[in-house]
Amino acid sequence: MELTVKDMAGERLDSYLAACTELSRSAAARLCEEGAVTVCGKVQGKKYAVRAGDVICVTLPEAVPTEAKPENIPLDVVFEDKDIIVINKPSGMVVHPAPGNYEGTLVNALLYHCEGELSGIGGEIRPGIVHRIDKDTSGLLVVAKNDLAHRALAEQLEGHRIVREYHALVTGGFREDLGTVSKWIGRHPVDRKKMAILPEGAPGARDAVTHYEVIERFGEVSYLKLNLETGRTHQIRVHMASLGHALLGDEVYGGGKTRFEKAHKNLFDGQALHAKRLSFTHPTSGERVSFECPLPENFEKALALLRKDFE
Numbered sequence: 001m002e003l004t005v006k007d008m009a010g011e012r013l014d015s016y017l018a019a020c021t022e023l024s025r026s027a028a029a030r031l032c033e034e035g036a037v038t039v040c041g042k043v044q045g046k047k048y049a050v051r052a053g054d055v056i057c058v059t060l061p062e063a064v065p066t067e068a069k070p071e072n073i074p075l076d077v078v079f080e081d082k083d084i085i086v087i088n089k090p091s092g093m094v095v096h097p098a099p100g101n102y103e104g105t106l107v108n109a110l111l112y113h114c115e116g117e118l119s120g121i122g123g124e125i126r127p128g129i130v131h132r133i134d135k136d137t138s139g140l141l142v143v144a145k146n147d148l149a150h151r152a153l154a155e156q157l158e159g160h161r162i163v164r165e166y167h168a169l170v171t172g173g174f175r176e177d178l179g180t181v182s183k184w185i186g187r188h189p190v191d192r193k194k195m196a197i198l199p200e201g202a203p204g205a206r207d208a209v210t211h212y213e214v215i216e217r218f219g220e221v222s223y224l225k226l227n228l229e230t231g232r233t234h235q236i237r238v239h240m241a242s243l244g245h246a247l248l249g250d251e252v253y254g255g256g257k258t259r260f261e262k263a264h265k266n267l268f269d270g271q272a273l274h275a276k277r278l279s280f281t282h283p284t285s286g287e288r289v290s291f292e293c294p295l296p297e298n299f300e301k302a303l304a305l306l307r308k309d310f311e
Contacts, residue, residue: 005054013037014046017058031058035187035204043189045203059192067124068097070116073109078291083149083284084142085114085128088293091138091270096126110143118143119150130154131162131231136249136270138296139166140278152283157231165277166226166236167215167295169302170245171258174214174222181210181239185232194252195234197242208232210239218306220258221248237271247271248302264305267298274299 001021008016017028017037031037032046036059039048050056076088089095089106096107110118110128118128121144128143130153142162144150156162186205188194198205209229216223222245226236234253240246241253248254248261249268261268279290295303 001058001060003056003058005050005052005056007052008050009052010049012046013039013044013048013050013056016050017056021058023058031060033204035189036060036192043187043203048203068105068107068111068127069103070112071103071108072112073104075106075109075113076293077113078140078293079289083145084153084282085110085145086140086142086278086291088140089133089138089275091136091296094135095132095141096122096129098125114145117145119145119147121147121150121154131157131164133275134234134237134271134273137166137273137275138299139273139275140291140293141275142278142280144283149283153280156280160229161281163277163279163290164228164231164275166228167274167276167299168224168226168236168240169248169272169299169306170222170224170240171220171248171254172222172245173217173219174245177214179212181208181212181243183208183239183242185235185238195232195238197238206230206232208235208239210236212240216303216307218260218310221260221306223303223306236273247273260302260306264302267302267305269298272299272302 003020014025014029014032017023018025029046035043037044038057039054078088079086094105097105120127122129130144130150131141133139133141142153144153183197184200184205185195185208186198186202188196211227213225214222215225237247237250237253246254250271274295277292282289
C-alpha cells in the first residue's frame with residue numbers, strides 16, 4: 001500500500017495511517033515498530049512527523065484465518081496442570097498459524113490436547129502462547145491455559161525473570177569461555193523476512209542481550225550454552241552470526257558451510273539450536289519451577305561425531 005502525504009503535515013506516522021487507511025492506530029504503530037512502514041524509502045518509527053510530499057509505503061501482512069482449528073497431533077508434554085503446560089517442541093513445527101502454515105502447528109495440537117482450555121489473551125490464532133521459538137528450533141516453551149496464568153508469565157517474561165537456556169553448535173572457535181552480545185535487532189531494511197543488527201534507537205529496532213558460554217571446542221565448531229536476557233525474533237541466530245559464529249545448519253544467517261556440515265548433511269534440517277532448560281515462578285503456587293529436556297537425536301549424533309574427531 002502506498003500513500004502520498006498531501007495534508008495533515010506534522011501528524012505522527014501511526015496517527016496519519018489510522019486516519020487515511022482502515023488500520024487502527026495500534027495496528028499502524030505495530031507495523032511501524034516491525035519495520036513494515038517506509039517513508040521515502042526509509043524505515044520510520046511510529047512517532048515520525050509526516051511531511052507534505054512524503055511517500056509512505058506499508059507492507060501489510062497476509063490475511064490469516066480468524067480461528068485456529070484443533071488437530072490430533074502428538075505432543076511431548078514435559079509438565080501439565082490446570083494453569084500451564086510445558087512442551088518439548090520438535091524442530092520443524094511452527095508455534096502458531098501464520099501465512100503458509102495454517103495447519104499442523106503447535107497451537108492446533110494444543111487446542112486438541114487441552115480441549116480448547118487455553119488463555120484467550122493471545123487471540124484466536126495464538127491462544128495460550130506466551131513466548132515462541134523458531135520453526136526449526138527445538139525445545140521447551142510454556143503455554144498458559146488461562147488468562148491469569150498468561151498475565152503472570154508475560155509479566156515475568158517482560159521483567160526478565162524467566163530463564164531460557166539454549167544449546168547450540170556454531171561455527172568457529174572462541175578465545176574466551178564467556179561472553180555477552182548486546183546489539184539492537186530489527187527487521188532487515190531490504191529482506192523483510194530476515195532480522196538484522198541495527199543502530200541503537202533505529203526505527204523498528206529493539207535492544208537485545210544474549211549471554212553465552214563455551215561448553216566444548218572442536219576446532220571449526222563450538223558447542224555453546226546461551227541464555228536470553230531479552231527475546232527478540234531470531235535473536236540468538238542474529239547475534240551469533242554478527243560475531244562470525246553462525247549456527248550450524250542455519251540457511252538464513254549462515255555464512256557458508258563448514259567441512260563438518262558438508263560431511264554430515266543429513267544431520268541438519270535447520271539450525272542446531274535447542275531450548276534445553278526453562279525456569280520460572282509458577283503463576284498459581286508461587287514456587288520456582290525448572291524443566292529440562294534432552295538434546296534431539298540429530299544434535300546428539302553431531303556431538304558424538306565431533307567428540308570422536310577430537311579424541
